[in-house]
Amino acid sequence: TAVVTARLLPGEYPAEQRGIKVLTRVDTQLSTDHRLSFRYNIDRSKTTNSGVNGLNTIERGRTSQPKRQDFQVTWNAILSSTALNELRVQYATNKSDNRTQNCPGCPAITRPGGNLGKATNHPQAFTEDRAQIVDHFSWTQGNHNFKAGVDFSYIWTDIFFPNTQDGAFVFETDRPFDAADAATYPTRYDIVIGNPNLKVPDKLFNTFIQDSWRVGSKVTINAGLRYEWQGQYGVSQDKNNFGPRIGITWDPTGRGNFLVRGGTGLYYDRNRGELALFALQSAQNFTRI
Numbered sequence: 001t002a003v004v005t006a007r008l009l010p011g012e013y014p015a016e017q018r019g020i021k022v023l024t025r026v027d028t029q030l031s032t033d034h035r036l037s038f039r040y041n042i043d044r045s046k047t048t049n050s051g052v053n054g055l056n057t058i059e060r061g062r063t064s065q066p067k068r069q070d071f072q073v074t075w076n077a078i079l080s081s082t083a084l085n086e087l088r089v090q091y092a093t094n095k096s097d098n099r100t101q102n103c104p105g106c107p108a109i110t111r112p113g114g115n116l117g118k119a120t121n122h123p124q125a126f127t128e129d130r131a132q133i134v135d136h137f138s139w140t141q142g143n144h145n146f147k148a149g150v151d152f153s154y155i156w157t158d159i160f161f162p163n164t165q166d167g168a169f170v171f172e173t174d175r176p177f178d179a180a181d182a183a184t185y186p187t188r189y190d191i192v193i194g195n196p197n198l199k200v201p202d203k204l205f206n207t208f209i210q211d212s213w214r215v216g217s218k219v220t221i222n223a224g225l226r227y228e229w230q231g232q233y234g235v236s237q238d239k240n241n242f243g244p245r246i247g248i249t250w251d252p253t254g255r256g257n258f259l260v261r262g263g264t265g266l267y268y269d270r271n272r273g274e275l276a277l278f279a280l281q282s283a284q285n286f287t288r289i
Contacts, residue, residue: 002052002061006114008174009057019045033078042069048101051122056115059103062122067095084138094128107167113174120168125160145212147224155202159277162196164288194286200276203231210245218254222247228268233276241268 002015025039044067052061070092077085099122100106106117136149170188178184210224226243230236247263280286 002049002058004052004054004057004114006055006057008111008114008116009059011058013049013052013058013061015047015049015052017045017047019043035076037072037074037076039072039074040070041072042067044068050098051119055113056119059106059116060119061102062119063097063099063101065097065099067093069093082140086134086136088132088134090130090132090134092130092132094130095126097125099123099125105166107169108164110168110170111174112172117169118166120164121161123160123162126157128155128157130155143214146210147212148207148209150207151205153202153204155204157200157202157273159198159200159273160196161198161277161281163192163286164190165192165196167191190288192286192288194281195284198277198280198284200233200273200280201231202273202276204270205229205231218251220249222249222263230271232271232273234279235271235276243267 002013004011004013021043023039023041025037027035027037029035045065047064049058049061050064052058070090072088072090074089075087077087079085100118103116103118104123108118108120109116130153132151132153134149134151136147139146168188168190169186171184171186173184175181175184177186206226206228208224208226210222213221213223215221222245224245226245228241228243229239243266245263245265247261247265250260252258252260
């Protein structure tokens with residue numbers, strides 16, 4: 001139940017959520033040294049009157065329908081007594097559809113006693129498709145366990161984001177509008193003009209190499225270097241993302257019942273789509289008045 005406490009339009013309204021999750025997996029042993037796995041996953045749901053609560057009245061309600069699914073194939077190969085390779089290929093989709101449920105086409109209205117009309121950031125929708133390939137190679141030599149890998153994703157996203165194309169009013173009073181009373185006029189009105197349909201391509205690449213070195217019976221040193229690059233609108237020129245890592249594991253008793261671990265590294269975060277979205281909107285003359 002969604003509980004609205006706004007004095008302009010209080011009430012309790014049904015807020016239902018229905019979902020389905022399915023995961024299936026098949027494994028097959030192609031030979032003594034080769035194993036193949038296939039996985040399919042789907043997660044979809046539907047929520048009604050999402051966003052309705054507190055000062056957000058029933059007019060702010062929206063229907064939210066996310067859907068995620070992925071197909072993945074993994075091939076594990078024992079190349080020798082000291083070498084192992086894992087190859088993984090994935091195709092995934094992520095869809096989100098947020099539709100104005102109770103007041104489509106209405107302007108957003110903000111008053112002290114409640115928020116009326118549709119939300120300024122709805123309706124909105126996006127569809128993200130991802131193709132990914134990952135390969136990890138492991139090699140053991142004496143007291144060293146080397147590992148190297150590469151991960152590449154190509155992502156293309158179609159976005160529908162009209163923002164406040166239906167306008168947004170802000171009032172400092174709950175009194176009805178009266179053309180003869182300036183105190184009932186809105187203190188702010190804005191509207192966005194532009195094409196709400198955008199395409200945001202993205203590419204992700206990272207690679208790493210590491211060594212797990214057993215110095216003795218009590219100390220293991222893990223050292224590695226990672227490189228990451230993102231080919232997204234506005235960030236493709238950032239090509240110096242090298243991240244060294246080092247960690248130490250110490251077994252002071254030598255019996256494995258008490259371990260001391262420590263480590264440090266340099267990490268980089270992926271730039272999310274919002275910055276590219278706003279930059280593309282600006283490039284397409286997506287303007288706010």
